Each structure stands twice: as structure tokens, then as C-alpha cells.
Amino acid sequence: TEVKKIAVIAGDGIGPEVVGEAIKVMKRTEELFGYRFEFEHGLFGGIAIDERGTPLPQDTLDMCRNSDAVLLGAVGGPKWDNNPKELRPETGLLGIRKALGLFSNIRPAVVFDCLKDASTLKPEVLEGTDLIVVRELTGGIYFGEKFRREGENGLEAVDTCVYNVTEIERIVRQAFEVAQKRSKRLASVDKANVLETSRLWRETVNRIAPEYADVEVEHVLVDNCAMQLLRRPSSFDVIVTENMFGDILSDEAAMLTGSIGMLSSASLGEGSFGLYEPVHGSAPDIAGQGIANPIATILSVALMFRLTLGYEEAANVIEQAVKQVLDAGHRTGDIAVDKSKAIGTTAMGDLIVNAM
Amino acid sequence: TEVKKIAVIAGDGIGPEVVGEAIKVMKRTEELFGYRFEFEHGLFGGIAIDERGTPLPQDTLDMCRNSDAVLLGAVGGPKWDNNPKELRPETGLLGIRKALGLFSNIRPAVVFDCLKDASTLKPEVLEGTDLIVVRELTGGIYFGEKFRREGENGLEAVDTCVYNVTEIERIVRQAFEVAQKRSKRLASVDKANVLETSRLWRETVNRIAPEYADVEVEHVLVDNCAMQLLRRPSSFDVIVTENMFGDILSDEAAMLTGSIGMLSSASLGEGSFGLYEPVHGSAPDIAGQGIANPIATILSVALMFRLTLGYEEAANVIEQAVKQVLDAGHRTGDIAVDKSKAIGTTAMGDLIVNAM
Ligand SMILES: CC(C)[C@H](C(=O)O)[C@@H](O)C(=O)O
Numbered sequence: 001t002e003v004k005k006i007a008v009i010a011g012d013g014i015g016p017e018v019v020g021e022a023i024k025v026m027k028r029t030e031e032l033f034g035y036r037f038e039f040e041h042g043l044f045g046g047i048a049i050d051e052r053g054t055p056l057p058q059d060t061l062d063m064c065r066n067s068d069a070v071l072l073g074a075v076g077g078p079k080w081d082n083n084p085k086e087l088r089p090e091t092g093l094l095g096i097r098k099a100l101g102l103f104s105n106i107r108p109a110v111v112f113d114c115l116k117d118a119s120t121l122k123p124e125v126l127e128g129t130d131l132i133v134v135r136e137l138t139g140g141i142y143f144g145e146k147f148r149r150e151g152e153n154g155l156e157a158v159d160t161c162v163y164n165v166t167e168i169e170r171i172v173r174q175a176f177e178v179a180q181k182r183s184k185r186l187a188s189v190d191k192a193n194v195l196e197t198s199r200l201w202r203e204t205v206n207r208i209a210p211e212y213a214d215v216e217v218e219h220v221l222v223d224n225c226a227m228q229l230l231r232r233p234s235s236f237d238v239i240v241t242e243n244m245f246g247d248i249l250s251d252e253a254a255m256l257t258g259s260i261g262m263l264s265s266a267s268l269g270e271g272s273f274g275l276y277e278p279v280h281g282s283a284p285d286i287a288g289q290g291i292a293n294p295i296a297t298i299l300s301v302a303l304m305f306r307l308t309l310g311y312e313e314a315a316n317v318i319e320q321a322v323k324q325v326l327d328a329g330h331r332t333g334d335i336a337v338d339k340s341k342a343i344g345t346t347a348m349g350d351l352i353v354n355a356m
Numbered sequence: 357t358e359v360k361k362i363a364v365i366a367g368d369g370i371g372p373e374v375v376g377e378a379i380k381v382m383k384r385t386e387e388l389f390g391y392r393f394e395f396e397h398g399l400f401g402g403i404a405i406d407e408r409g410t411p412l413p414q415d416t417l418d419m420c421r422n423s424d425a426v427l428l429g430a431v432g433g434p435k436w437d438n439n440p441k442e443l444r445p446e447t448g449l450l451g452i453r454k455a456l457g458l459f460s461n462i463r464p465a466v467v468f469d470c471l472k473d474a475s476t477l478k479p480e481v482l483e484g485t486d487l488i489v490v491r492e493l494t495g496g497i498y499f500g501e502k503f504r505r506e507g508e509n510g511l512e513a514v515d516t517c518v519y520n521v522t523e524i525e526r527i528v529r530q531a532f533e534v535a536q537k538r539s540k541r542l543a544s545v546d547k548a549n550v551l552e553t554s555r556l557w558r559e560t561v562n563r564i565a566p567e568y569a570d571v572e573v574e575h576v577l578v579d580n581c582a583m584q585l586l587r588r589p590s591s592f593d594v595i596v597t598e599n600m601f602g603d604i605l606s607d608e609a610a611m612l613t614g615s616i617g618m619l620s621s622a623s624l625g626e627g628s629f630g631l632y633e634p635v636h637g638s639a640p641d642i643a644g645q646g647i648a649n650p651i652a653t654i655l656s657v658a659l660m661f662r663l664t665l666g667y668e669e670a671a672n673v674i675e676q677a678v679k680q681v682l683d684a685g686h687r688t689g690d691i692a693v694d695k696s697k698a699i700g701t702t703a704m705g706d707l708i709v710n711a712m
């Protein structure tokens with residue numbers, strides 16, 4: 001069997017703990033399916049700032065470039081929050097996205113049946129919610145020129161939001177393709193009544209839509225989308241949007257499913273290469289205690305298998321194992337109703353490995 | 357008694373219907389409190405496009421400038437959605453905000469006890485939710501330079517987000533003052549880990565915070581805020597943020613309270629002048645049927661009385677009357693559990709007038 005190189009950047013906080021369980025799951029698939037993985041570890045984020053003076057060391061980037069896929073834990077924490085920009089974990093995150101050309105962030109927001117009660121939304125509203133946010137990840141106001149200057153009214157700060165047609169087209173096409181494999185409904189979110197970039201976005205969507213005639217397209221204004229996600233979450237299927245709106249809406253969508261601790265994400269570029277990470281953050285408050293929920297990271301492995309490695313069967317086995325363990329009532333603290341019965345990170349990982 | 361000039365721009369869709377009820381309420385306060393109002397009506401939005409070829413005719417603007425306060429219904433509708441920019445209702449909205457210097461949009465998001473069930477959030481989560489979003493309204497990416505150009509990779513669109521210290525300071529000060537009159541907690545929302553305008557925003561908040569030492573300030577990233585509004589809405593009191601984030605978050609906050617048909621808003625500048633309008637839109641689908649909920653517009657009058665005219669007592673009487681009518685079980689269609697018992701726009705207005 002071909003050896004697949006996996007770049008592992010565990011990062012900060014609970015990152016190393018949850019990544020550890022994900023690797024256990026991957027190793028289990030070596031036994032079950034005969035796959036072969038070569039794991040290489042690199043420093044990234046806060047820990048890289050501490051040990052190497054930069055959030056994204058060159059050797060970590062090279063390691064990622066030489067890999068088939070990247071598994072990322074989480075980065076950041078209060079320790080680095082007041083650092084200057086170049087010494088902040090987020091700067092590493094933005095840098096790695098840009099350097100690896102990961103222009104598309106795919107975030108499924110699914111409601112786990114057995115976890116419906118964990119949501120702040122009413123179960124009947126949530127029923128059937130299963131959507132994907134496709135977020136543009138390397139353009140827009142995140143990467144446009146930003147600076148300060150003396151203006152007519154004193155000091156001012158400027159951020160620039162730029163999108164060219166090529167950038168819009170590639171992410172929108174990807175979203176159409178995702179929609180084609182699902183229920184064939186695509187909601188494109190913009191603020192075309194105010195922003196020029198949004199008008200170009202909308203025109204581009206409309207121009208290429210006829211090529212995906214089987215997909216029904218709806219344009220939704222970002223403010224309205226923030227509302228509709230709350231009002232009728234289950235009516236959305238695939239949502240595509242630009243970087244800043246995607247940041248906000250994907251977090252809102254994740255939260256309404258009731259457990260951010262369960263959600264995985266993929267960041268993709270051209271080709272099959274991808275970076276996979278849980279949606280949740282580094283949770284410094286519970287780091288090192290062995291109580292973090294590893295499911296999001298484990299499900300990120302399933303996503304990696306499906307989207308990058310083409311290991312569809314193993315992806316299904318992982319997802320089924322997670323479902324089985326949850327159905328049997330096992331919970332980590334974040335998703336437990338009765339906290340006294342909560343199990344720890346490795347116990348959850350072991351249960352999933354055994355259920356595979 | 358001094359005559360107060362009220363500029364009325366009813367606008368499109370259900371605008372004229374709901375504004376009609378709000379005027380009835382104001383006239384009732386003339387009887388009860390001896391106030392004197394002079395109402396002047398002006399064209400604005402879609403109807404102004406149709407009748408005058410521009411969404412914001414000069415005489416409407418002059419009328420507003422010569423008034424003590426503006427009462428606005430709602431603007432927009434599918435009829436004008438595909439118009440060129442200068443012929444769109446939204447352009448009138450942005451224009452009037454800028455022309456009247458209304459840099460601050462104040463949107464209370466309150467849960468009406470008797471309407472808790474209308475929310476998609478669980479009642480226990482919603483319990484006690486009573487927050488105000490203070491949104492910057494005349495700066496940021498809404499008003500920065502926007503254009504298209506040929507870039508290295510073909511056609512591109514650009515939007516510019518600019519904030520100067522003066523603009524930030526005046527809205528932040530206003531939010532501090534609002535917080536001082538409430539529970540003394542202020543959440544300032546930004547994206548300081550990515551945007552330069554947000555970093556200037558945060559610095560400015562921190563610089564002036566000591567002048568409001570009794571207010572506890574928290575900085576919240578916009579993506580996190582979108583989540584926390586869902587997870588713990590009742591923990592927020594006053595939220596202050598820039599224009600684009602405020603657009604999204606205020607709509608999310610409004611929706612989670614369960615009835616956008618109930619919420620009022622104020623747009624203020626320097627001094628006491630203000631523009632008052634319901635949070636909901638023009639609802640073209642139900643326009644002209646006499647079934648729209650006038651409560652948001654009526655409560656906007658209460659806000660006008662309190663914030664612009666200093667008629668605190670009458671403001672309370674209006675709010676009490678609304679509460680009493682709701683407590684007695686009267687509902688318009690949008691908020692009725694049993695739709696067959698729903699009452700119409702004027703019936704609701706009459707009940708409130710009678711309860712005053
Ligand atoms: C940390 C931050 C820069 C990042 C973003 O805004 O993209 C994060 O919120 C995310 O969504 O991955």
C-alpha cells in the first residue's frame with residue numbers, strides 16, 4: 001500500500017490531546033484496512049512562538065507542503081493575545097492558509113440526534129439540520145491592504161476588501177459541486193445592496209449557475225442569513241460566502257447545532273490536498289486535564305479520508321463508530337447532561353477505536 | 357405647549373399601515389399629556405423612486421432636517437431589487453443616515469414574556485434576555501470607496517473599510533453612556549485579530565474606558581459574539597460595534613428574541629434629533645392586507661419620546677399599554693399561536709390606544 005504522509009500540527013491548549021486520539025483512530029484504520037500513514041509533527045501557533053519565535057516556522061510549512069494532508073489541532077490562548085501581530089498564533093493560521101493555497105473552508109454543521117438537547121434551539125426547530133458552510137478562505141478583507149494614516153479628521157485605520165473574478169469563481173464552483181452531491185440547493189450569501197465585492201460575487205454566481213442547472217440557487221443577504229439560520233436552520237443545505245461573512249456565519253451555524261465540540265472542518269485548495277481541523281478552539285481553560293472532547297478531530301479524520309485520501313469506506317466506519325459510542329450514551333464533559341458521568345479524552349478515543 | 361415637528365416617511369410595503377397606528381398613538385398622547393405634534397409627510401424609498409425618480413428627494417431630506425424627529429416605516433421590495441444602485445431604496449436609507457449625521461443605531465432586543473414561545477430558542481435560555489446593540493451607522497465598509505478595476509488576475513472589486521478615531525470615539529462614548537444607565541456592562545465587538553480598523557477600535561475603547569470606570573468592558577471577537585448570542589443571550593447587556601458587524605449581529609439578536617415584529621430602533625447623531633423605525637422590513641408579501649403588526653413602530657414612538665423629546669412618562673404609558681394588550685392575549689398574525697384568533701393592524705392599534 002502507498003504510504004500517505006500526514007503532517008500533524010497539534011498546536012496549543014487541548015490541541016495535542018485531541019490530535020492524539022485522532023491519530024489512534026488513523027492507526028486503527030491501518031490495521032483494519034491496511035493503510036499506511038507516516039506521521040510527521042511540526043510546531044505551529046503559540047508553541048511555535050515560544051520555541052521558535054514565529055507562529056509558522058518554515059520547516060513546518062515545508063513539512064505540510066510535502067504531505068498528503070495536514071491534521072491540525074487548535075491554536076491560540078491568552079498567553080499570546082497581547083503579542084504584536086507577527087507573534088500571534090492567528091497570524092500563523094492566516095499564513096498557512098495563504099501559503100498552502102487553501103481557498104476553501106468547508107464546515108459541516110450537523111445535529112447529532114442524541115445531542116439535540118445540547119443546543120439552545122428548540123429540538124423541533126433543529127430537527128433535520130444538516131448544512132455545510134463553504135467559506136472563501138484566502139481573500140477578502142482578511143488579506144487586503146491594511147494600514148493607518150493621518151486623515152482629515154486625525155488618525156484613521158483602513159482595511160481593504162478585494163475579490164477578483166477568479167477567486168470568486170473557484171470557490172463558487174466548489175460550492176456548486178458540493179451542492180450537486182447533496183440536496184442540490186445552494187444559498188449564496190452576500191451584501192450586494194451595499195458592497196461592490198458582493199455585487200461582483202452575485203454576478204459571478206449568476207453567470208456560472210447555468211452550468212449547474214440541477215442546483216437551485218438562492219441569494220441571501222448576510223444580515224438576513226444570520227436571522228434565517230436561527231429561524232429555519234434545517235432549510236439550508238449548502239451556504240457559500242466570502243471570508244469575513246463565512247467566519248461569522250459558520251460559527252453561528254456551528255453553535256446552533258448544539259455542540260461545537262463535535263464539528264469538523266476541511267480547508268482545501270486546488271487538487272486533493274487539504275488541512276483538517278476541529279471547529280472548536282484551543283480551550284486553554286481545560287487544556288492538560290484530559291477532559292477535552294476528541295470527536296471533532298476524529299471526525300476531521302473521516303473528512304480527510306473522504307475528501308483527500310479517497311478512503312470512503314474507512315470514513316464511514318469512523319463516523320459509524322462515533323455514532324455508536326454516542327448512542328450508547330458515552331459523553332465527554334462538554335456534551336454530558338449528567339456531568340458526573342462524563343468520561344475523559346482518551347476514554348472517548350478508546351471507545352471509538354474499539355467500536356470501529 | 358411647544359409644537360414638535362415630526363417628519364413622517366412611511367415608505368413602502370407595510371410602512372404606511374404601521375406608521376398610521378403609531379401616529380394614532382402619538383395623537384392620543386396629545387389628549388393625555390397636552391403635547392402638540394405637527395406631522396409632515398415625505399416620500400422616501402421605493403415610492404419616491406416611482407413618483408420622483410430618486411429614493412431620497414431633496415424636499416424629504418429638508419423636511420427631516422427641519423423636524424424634531426423622524427418616524428420611518430419601512431422601505432424596499434422586490435419591485436426595486438434589480439434597479440441600478442442610485443435607484444434603489446437602500447441607497448436612500450444609506451443616504452439619509454449620512455445626510456442627517458445619524459452615526460448611532462440603537463436596537464433593543466428584548467424578550468416579551470408572553471412571546472417567549474415565538475422564539476426558536478428554548479425559553480430557559482432566553483429568560484431575562486434584554487440587550488441593546490449600539491451600531492456605528494455612518495462609517496466603515498458601508499461608506500468607504502468602492503470600485504472595480506482590472507487587476508493582475510482580471511476584473512476585481514474593491515470595498516474599503518475606514519474608521520477614524522473621532523468616529524470610533526463618539527459611538528463608543530454613546531455606548532458607554534447607554535451602559536451606565538443600565539447594568540453597566542459593555543461588550544465591544546471587533547475582529548482585532550485580523551482587521552486594522554478593529555485594532556484601532558479596540559485601542560480607542562481601552563483608552564476611554566477609564567473615564568467610565570463604573571462600566572465593565574469586555575472585548576468579544578465578532579465570530580465568537582455570533583456564537584455567544586446564541587449560547588447565553590441573557591448575559592449581554594450593551595453591545596457596541598462597527599457598521600457591518602452591527603448589521604449582522606443586531607439582526608441575529610433581534611431574531612433570537614422571537615419576534616422581529618416587536619422591536620424598535622433609534623438612529624441618533626449629536627444632540628437629541630433622531631430617526632425612529634421598526635426593526636422589521638417592508639414585508640411586501642402582506643402589504644395592504646391590514647394584518648401587519650404595528651407594535652414595533654408604536655414602540656419606536658416610545659423610544660422617540662424617551663430619547664429625543666424627553667417625554668419619559670408618556671413613553672412608559674405607551675410601553676405599559678402594549679404590555680397590557682399583549683398580556684390580555686391579543687395578537688397579530690405574526691405573533692399569534694392560534695392564527696385564527698389573530699387581529700389586524702388597526703385593531704391592534706386601537707387596543708393600544710384604548711389601554712393608554
Ligand atoms: C483565528 C481567526 C484568525 C480565524 C479566522 O477568523 O479565520 C478563526 O476565527 C477561524 O474561523 O478559523
Ligand SMILES: CC(C)[C@H](C(=O)O)[C@@H](O)C(=O)O
Nearest residue numbers: 193194223446447449450603
Ligand atoms: C437595507 C440595508 C442597506 C440596511 C443596512 O445594511 O444597514 C439594513 O439591513 C439595515 O440594517 O438597516
